[in-house]
Amino acid sequence: MNPKLILIAGPYRSGTNGDAALIARNLQRLEEAALHVYQLAHMPMIGEWVALPLAAAAGSKAVGDTVSETFLYPVANRLIRQCDAVFRIVGASQGADADVKLAEELGLPVYRSVSDIPEVAVTAKA
Numbered sequence: 001m002n003p004k005l006i007l008i009a010g011p012y013r014s015g016t017n018g019d020a021a022l023i024a025r026n027l028q029r030l031e032e033a034a035l036h037v038y039q040l041a042h043m044p045m046i047g048e049w050v051a052l053p054l055a056a057a058a059g060s061k062a063v064g065d066t067v068s069e070t071f072l073y074p075v076a077n078r079l080i081r082q083c084d085a086v087f088r089i090v091g092a093s094q095g096a097d098a099d100v101k102l103a104e105e106l107g108l109p110v111y112r113s114v115s116d117i118p119e120v121a122v123t124a125k126a
Contacts, residue, residue: 003120004042006111007079007103008033009088009096012072018064023102026091033089033114036053041120045083047099085109086113087117 007064008030014023027048034044039108051071060067080086086103088096088110103110111117 001118001120004084004116005082005089006044006085007057007076007083007097007099008037008044008046008087008089009076009093011091011093011096013063013092014093014095020063023063026072029089033087036114037087037117040072040114041122042117044087045079047072047079049056050079068103073098080106081107085110085111085117087111087114 010030011026012030013023013026016026026032027046030046030048034046052068054075055068058067058071062068073095074098076095079103080099082107083103085108086098086099088100098112
């Protein structure tokens with residue numbers, strides 16, 4: 001099996017009521033999941049890694065403002081179309097649920113546990 005580009009889908013703002021510390025904790029959980037995906041020799045991707053810098057460049061001052069809203073979900077939508085699979089981590093999130101729905105419509109695998117993600121056999125190159 002070749003390495004896959006895997007989108008990590010899970011709560012970012014969900015359940016935070018806009019609390020920056022809780023949002024940061026959610027991002028940390030997404031990044032912990034990304035590390036597991038990377039350790040299986042795949043390439044992880046988190047939508048916020050792309051959306052937040054784009055929103056900031058466009059003038060966003062805070063997560064959830066009008067400018068950031070024009071990037072968060074649309075970026076995830078575009079990214080899923082470039083990915084080979086989605087890893088849905090635990091936690092309520094309408095955005096992550098929409099990511100899963102789109103992935104399924106596109107026929108992409110959706111993993112719900114690290115143990116479901118196949119490990120890639122890495123061969124050394126000279």
